[in-house]
Amino acid sequence: MGADAFNVALLDFVFRKFPSLVSQSTKTTLLIGVGPVLEKVWFFVPHVFTGLRDYRTQPPSIEKRSPFYYMKQAFKGGANTLLWDVLCHDPIYVLSMYAGQxxxxxxxxxxISIASYLTGISLVVLLQVALKELQYRKLEHKLESLGFGMEHYYEARFCMEKTPETQNKIEEIRSRTVEAFQLNDSTDVITYHDRYIPLKTPEVSGRNYILRLRNRDDFSAGSKQNYRSVQIVFTRVNDQSVETPEQHRFFIAEKKKFYSILPGEVEMAQSLDDLKLENVKRFLNGIQDSKTYKDITFKRWGAKNEELYFAVDEIENGNGTYYIIEFKARKDKELLMTAMRELMIHLPVYQTTHNKLDLADGFLSEESCFCTS
Structure with missing residues (x-):
């Protein structure tokens, strides 16, 4: 922006100093075009230096290629920005400059140059956001057309290491929460077996999303029942600031879980290729990144009513056993924050936005959680 304005100001000064140097139409053309043209020159210069730097800093153990290879790789990194600049920002800038004159x-x-530049940037950003949101809506529509059901809810998650002391506190908070929010308590413990499958693009329109195969062993009916499903969960986390000063912060994840029950599956599918729903299998194979996967198993106790769901999961990783405490609310975020506040006051927990796969991989640490107590 500053370079464009400087170039335009310098050229305008020359034209005012020497008014007969070129015709008026040529002046207009040059003043409009000087910014985008010189901007492209300066676009390539940093990438040349980046390529040369990468060439010089390659370790001796790696066979060096020619400098042009590294410059080409550097240009690839900025190709998307250049494309948006040429196709969108430059036309808007030129039209704004012409209209301003x-x-x-x-x-x-x-x-006028500064105003035109900011106008172009603003419209390009809005267009990029709109296209990403359209991509997300298209993905949602595709899942719905494949017969996936959808659950929309808000979630808060906490983690705490399992010790004899925290085990007693967990029992206390379970009783306290059930009583305070009038939840329907359950003594049943459900075992979940999740298989996480990597995605080609694990983020869309500001939402992270995961793909998993889930097997739920439910003993609540008195006899073992297995519920098998394939799920795609979109997550967007926000810090829910409050106007009044608070001791704690509230990181709430908005989630949309798309799920497809797997009927007739005698055993848990080992991969997407084992799914019997051909249209679902074909679509999911198109978005998975590789045939690799990661498994986690955890046990869950839960209590709920129509407005709030409270769960305590027990999960193991390489560092020990941890409790993952979750609150879920379909609509009422104020109720969710009340439950979060009650928990953070009475338990030494860390609030986290990581999923269970991260925690099961031993990613749990104070640095990976938001300290809330």
């Missing part, structure tokens, strides 16, 4: 000719050209 015609409508407000007495305004300094450097000021």
């Amino acid at each position: 015609k409508m407000i000719p007495d305004t300094p050209m450097w000021l």
